[in-house]
Amino acid sequence: MLNRIRIVLCTTTHPGNIGAAARAIKTMGLSRLVLVTPRLFPDHQATAMASGADDVLASAVVCASLAEALEGTVLAVGVTARRRDLSHRMVSVRDMALEAVHELSQGDVALVFGTEMAGLSNAELDACQLLANIPAEPDFSSLNLAASVQVVAYELRQAFLQDKGEVAREFPPATHEELEHFYQHLERVLRVIKYLDPENPRRLMIRLRRLFSRSRLERDEVSILRGILKALHPADEGSSRPL
């Protein structure tokens, strides 16, 4: 089941950190590393720091975008050191791990890490349904990237070992693509009805995304919402694409 967890590293600067992350996840029984536009990979520094986790590096998937990295996931969690001025739901990595492991019965779960210097961008955060925080010293809260990956992988393993196999969610959650198609559909309709002004969008779509993210939409709920959108604007050509 731990093989359903993707560790997604966004735009990593130092290849040594990729190798150290590979080692970190392998010690905890995870194996899937996904690299979004890494600056340098493969690289000998990555191999040196992997220190035996060569198999994880060899099977790492390089993606051109975070959206590609998240394809098919049922939960994407952004890992962040800072409190964010957001309406995203934010939990500790310990609580996140329990939730994430529980979700594995439904499909793949992604843990998303930002760059070494700046963490996750707001656009990257918006692709996540949940934020997880490593409780740290407020004045010095920035863990090394591989150290963050180690703590998160550690918590996932501990949660997995203690998971009592509670009853799985009754209804399947929407996948990343289903959610994205919904947001695109929603935005088109909002433009058509002139609620969203393309010249002055403000933060409308971002706020709507966050609102829906917190609710962890189920697949059937997305169908219902898209049904409503279609009813609002039946001529929308994009709404005919499959759900």
Add this chain to the structure above:
Amino acid sequence: MLNRIRIVLCTTTHPGNIGAAARAIKTMGLSRLVLVTPRLFPDHQATAMASGADDVLASAVVCASLAEALEGTVLAVGVTARRRDLSHRMVSVRDMALEAVHELSQGDVALVFGTEMAGLSNAELDACQLLANIPAEPDFSSLNLAASVQVVAYELRQAFLQDKGEVAREFPPATHEELEHFYQHLERVLRVIKYLDPENPRRLMIRLRRLFSRSRLERDEVSILRGILKALHPADEGSSRPL
């Protein structure tokens, strides 16, 4: 209270790991790094990897022996990835953290880490009263040194934050020096009474140390034991040193 925790690194090979460990502990609000015979320190790689935790490096204490590093501690915990063929008590780092934080009201607590390649030696383990294990994948259980320090410091911080201030131990535990004086006294007496053959000591003292380590001796109990030893062999000149 977290300032009472010493992170003790034994014979570290790579100075970069010392710097990364300094950063790791600072993110969790710890500050005391103790280095037992590091191969290279100070060093620019340590400073580079500390990444802002220069104060922790600057105040790091370098010791010539583990015994010196443990002076004045009331609990020394050996961190080990492997199961050991020992009669030491071994717990998970999560359970250890709860115990260790609880002990801080009594005095300093040390977390002892071995070398990058081989971990803690048996002699180093014998100086500890408790072993703590990071639950990892059995086939690939060796975390990077700084990653281990990060997980341990993380668990200590979480335990500290959730510590409900239970009633402190009623009686003060013995310090490292009190225990060592007791073991020396015991060994002298065992030789005198010819229970211990210096030509063929087998593992007698090691087994006795482990036995007493598990019981977490209190100061008064050590006084009682030394009183017994003195009564057994009143002429022992070493027994007159202060407890």
